[in-house]
Structure formats: structure tokens, C-alpha cells
Amino acid sequence: MAVRPPRPPRFDVGVALAGLAGGLVLWAFGLGLRPAGSAQVLFDGRWPLLVPLAVMAGCELLRRTAPRTGLALGTLALAADLMTQGSIATIVMYTDLMYAAVLYGTPATARRLPWITGMLSIAATLVPFAVLREPEALLIGVVMGAVTFTPASTGLIVRNHRDAAESARLRAEQTALLAEMDRVQAVTAERARMARELHDMVANHLSAIAIHSTAALSLKDERTSLDALAVIRENSVQGLSEMRRLIGILRDGADDREPAATPTLDGLGALVEGARANGLDACLDAAYDSVPAPVELAAYRIVQESLTNALKHAAPGPVTVWLRRHDDGLCIRVTSAYGGRDTPRAPGSGAGLVGMRERAALLDGTFEAGPESGADGRLWVVRALLPVTDIAQGEME
Structure with a gap:
């Protein structure tokens, strides 16, 4: 299939x-550059000049x-x-062709034409003057420069600016694209962080509420029901408080209250005591x-x-929380009895393990969780190693 030009x-x-x-129009009025009959005119008469004029006009279609x-x-x-x-x-149309060749041509053409036309202009200035020894001979180089070098240089300047x-x-588009990518990544990371915080702050209280409400409904003992209701109320109040703090953060300045303190390892004792109040045989x-x-x-969460x-899932038995600071980081191990329970005491989504793994990964640490066999039978073991050396050096810097 032929390609159309x-x-x-x-x-x-x-x-x-x-x-x-x-x-x-100039031809109709008989306005030419050289008079008829001069020595420079090889093809005398008015009609011959129409041929190069028509060809030059046709070349403008290719500019x-x-x-x-x-x-x-x-040029021909x-x-x-x-x-x-x-x-x-x-001549005017030829200067436009020279300008367009530099502006729209290949990079090699744009580099070479100004140099070539400049050298030709210099040669057209010096050679006729050296041969004729007349000042008027310098005008040949001036005309050559005006017709060739000037439009070529102008085209190069315009091309460089373009x-x-x-x-x-x-660069602006790339910067905008990178900024948009950074914004999307920041939003995604913030959403993941908020999801982890929401799960960690509220899930514990809601799980305790679900478990103790089930006990209160299934047991007929009034004392046991009252104890379960007390635990439900306590976890409801704490969960509501955590939710209010989180909503205050999300409102972006709408909450004038002081921000909640960040949990630390000093609060692990109270955390374990709360787990005991919820019915776990936990120790620290x-x-x-x-x-x-x-x-x-990260360790607290x-x-x-x-x-x-x-x-929610452990079988009856002790739950041990073990922490040690070593040279390679902070080691965490939480063990609980595994097996013997067909269904969990409260429904779970699996987001907890994902959140713990993400927290460890953000600190370049390691995390693993799964069943193991031990001297006390089958255990569910959660292990995490959180490096502290690099983070401590970063905070000092």
C-alpha cells in the first residue's frame, strides 16, 4: 500500500x-533587481524570472x-x-526556507546550517574584496549574510527557545505526576495507619463486650451476669473514649481537646490487667x-x-507476654493455649495479624505467628523483633 505524502x-x-x-505584482510593474540588458543577466526579458519564482513558491509548501x-x-x-x-x-521566500530548515529540520541540520552559512558569508566577504580590491565588494558578503546566515541564526535561536x-x-508534567503519586501514596499510607489504629484501639474493647454479653445472656446466675455487665460497661466507655479521640484526629482541627498520649511500654502492666479483667489468665x-x-x-500495639x-480464639490456659531488649532489637513473644475450641468466642476478620505484620515491617523488623508444640502442649506463638539501633541513631541525627 502506497504511503501518501x-x-x-x-x-x-x-x-x-x-x-x-x-x-x-512586482513582475507586473516591471520591478526587477537587475536592469534588462545588464551583463549579469543571462536570460534577458521579463518572462524567465517567473520560473524560479514559481519553483520557490512551490518549495514553500515543503517548509x-x-x-x-x-x-x-x-537553492537551485x-x-x-x-x-x-x-x-x-x-529572495524573501528563500530566507524563509532557510529559517524553516533550521527550525523544523533535524537537530543535525539545525546545528550545521548556521555554521555553513556563516562560513559562506565570511568567504563571500573576503574573497571578492581580495580579488577586486574595492570596498563595494564587501557588500557581496553582507548580502550573503542577510540572505543565508541571518535567517539560519534566527531559526536556531527560536528552536532553542522552543x-x-x-x-x-x-518537567512540569513530570513534577505534577510525581506529586500526584506522592499524594496517592501518602493517602494510602495514612489510610492504612488509621485502619491499624482504629482496629487496635477499638477491637479489644468490642471483643470483650461481645464475649461478656454472650456470657451474660447464656448464664442464669445473677452475680455472673452483673460482673459481665460491669465489664461490658467498662469496655464500652473505654471504646467510646478511644473512638472520640480518633474522630477528633480525623476532623482536622475541629477537636480543641489535648491529643491523647501515645501508648508506651510502661502501659503494658495496665494492658495485661485489663486482659485479666476480661477473663484471660495473662501474665507479664x-x-x-x-x-x-x-x-x-509498635510493641504496645x-x-x-x-x-x-x-x-477471642485461645483455649483455656495461661497467656504469657514476654519482652526482652537485646543488641539486635526488642524481642516480643506472646504465647497462649491453642486448640480445643471449635469456634472463636468473638468473630474476627484477620486484620489483626496483617496490622501486626505491617507495624513490624515499617520498622524493618520481623514478625511471625502460628501454632507450635511445646512442653505445655500446643501453643499459639506470636514473635516479633523490632530493631532499635538504626531508629535511635536516626532520632539523634
């Missing part, structure tokens, strides 16, 4: 028609679609025009020095979620 833009068609019309071809044909037409009486319209503007536009074995705040928060999972 590209059609010239309307502007180029207008330029060609305007140049041709201007040349015809953007094929600029080098148009310039080459235009200009040489033919020099053998006739000549037309100023032909390329710089295009580069700035592309912790020995650690001071650790960075991000590690404290991991222990909190582990106790919540034990409350």
Missing part, C-alpha cells in the same frame, strides 16, 4: 500563495513537511534567479531499657492485638 499545513500554503502573489528538500530545491531556484532580472519575492519551553513543560514478663517511641508504640486474639 503529508499535506502541507494551511499556514505554509498561505505563505506560498502570498510569496507568489507578491512576486507577480515544514520536508524542510531540507525544500531548501535544496530553493535562487541560483536560477541570479541568471535573470531577479525578483525580491524569490526546545527549552518544551523541556520545561515536560518484661525486662527492657529505654527504646525509641516508634518501637514502643502488637501485645495489645495478641491479647485480643487470645481473648
Whole structure:
């Protein structure tokens, strides 16, 4: 299938028609560059100059679609025009072809044409003066520079400005794209963080409410029901307080209250006591020095979620929370009895394990959870190692 040549833009068609019309007007009034009968005119008469004029106008149609071809044909037409009486319209259109060849041509053409035309202008200035020894001979180089070097240099300047503007536009688009990507990542990370905080702050209280409400409904003993209702009320109040704090954060300044303190490892004792109040046989074995705040928060939330999972899924038996500070980081291990329960005491979504794994990963730590066999039978073991050396050095810097 034959490829159709590209059609010239309307502007180029207008330029060609305007140049041709201007040349015809000058021809009609007999205005040529050289008088008839002069020694420089090889083809005397008014009609021969129409041929290079028409060819030059046709080359204007190629100024953007094929600029080098148009310039080459235009150079031949200009040489033919020099053998006739000549037309100023032909020369003006040639300067436009030189300008367009630099502006719309290849980068190699844009680099070479100003140098070539500059050298030709210098040669056209020096050589005739050296041969003729007349000051008027210098005008040949001036005319050569005006017809070739000046439009080529102008085209190069315009092209450089155009390329710089295009580069700035592309950089602006890339910057906007990167900013949008950063915004999306920041929103995604913030949503994940809020989801972890919401789950960790509220799930423990709601799980206790669900378990004790089930006990209150299923047992007929009045004392047991009252104890269960007391636990339900306590967890309801604490859960509502946590929800209000979270809503205050999300309102972006609508809450004028002081922000809630970030949980620390010093609160593990109260956390374990709360787990005992909810019915777990929990104990704490912790020995650690001071650790960075991000590690404290992550460790507190991991222990909190582990106790919540034990409350919902663990079989009857002791629950042990063990923490130690080693050279490689803060080690956490939470064990609970595993097996012997067909259904959980409260429904779960699996988001707790995901949240704990994410918290460890954000600190470049490790996390694993699963059943293991031990001296006390089958246990569900949660292990996490949170490095503290790199974080502590980062905070000091």
C-alpha cells in the first residue's frame, strides 16, 4: 500500500500563495533587481524570472513537511534567479526556507546550517574584496549574510527557545505526576495507619463486650451476669473514649481537646490487667531499657492485638507476654493455649495479624505467628523483633 505524502499545513500554503502573489505584482510593474540588458543577466526579458519564482513558491509548501528538500530545491531556484532580472519575492521566500530548515529540520541540520552559512558569508566577504580590491565588494558578503546566515541564526535561536519551553513543560508534567503519586501514596499510607489504629484501639474493647454479653445472656446466675455487665460497661466507655479521640484526629482541627498520649511500654502492666479483667489468665514478663517511641508504640500495639486474639480464639490456659531488649532489637513473644475450641468466642476478620505484620515491617523488623508444640502442649506463638539501633541513631541525627 502506497504511503501518501503529508499535506502541507494551511499556514505554509498561505505563505506560498502570498510569496507568489507578491512576486507577480512586482513582475507586473516591471520591478526587477537587475536592469534588462545588464551583463549579469543571462536570460534577458521579463518572462524567465517567473520560473524560479514559481519553483520557490512551490518549495514553500515543503517548509515544514520536508524542510531540507525544500531548501535544496530553493537553492537551485535562487541560483536560477541570479541568471535573470531577479525578483525580491524569490529572495524573501528563500530566507524563509532557510529559517524553516533550521527550525523544523533535524537537530543535525539545525546545528550545521548556521555554521555553513556563516562560513559562506565570511568567504563571500573576503574573497571578492581580495580579488577586486574595492570596498563595494564587501557588500557581496553582507548580502550573503542577510540572505543565508541571518535567517539560519534566527531559526536556531527560536528552536532553542522552543526546545527549552518544551523541556520545561515536560518537567512540569513530570513534577505534577510525581506529586500526584506522592499524594496517592501518602493517602494510602495514612489510610492504612488509621485502619491499624482504629482496629487496635477499638477491637479489644468490642471483643470483650461481645464475649461478656454472650456470657451474660447464656448464664442464669445473677452475680455472673452483673460482673459481665460491669465489664461490658467498662469496655464500652473505654471504646467510646478511644473512638472520640480518633474522630477528633480525623476532623482536622475541629477537636480543641489535648491529643491523647501515645501508648508506651510502661502501659503494658495496665494492658495485661485489663486482659485479666476480661477473663484471660495473662501474665507479664518484661525486662527492657529505654527504646525509641516508634518501637514502643509498635510493641504496645502488637501485645495489645495478641491479647485480643487470645481473648477471642485461645483455649483455656495461661497467656504469657514476654519482652526482652537485646543488641539486635526488642524481642516480643506472646504465647497462649491453642486448640480445643471449635469456634472463636468473638468473630474476627484477620486484620489483626496483617496490622501486626505491617507495624513490624515499617520498622524493618520481623514478625511471625502460628501454632507450635511445646512442653505445655500446643501453643499459639506470636514473635516479633523490632530493631532499635538504626531508629535511635536516626532520632539523634
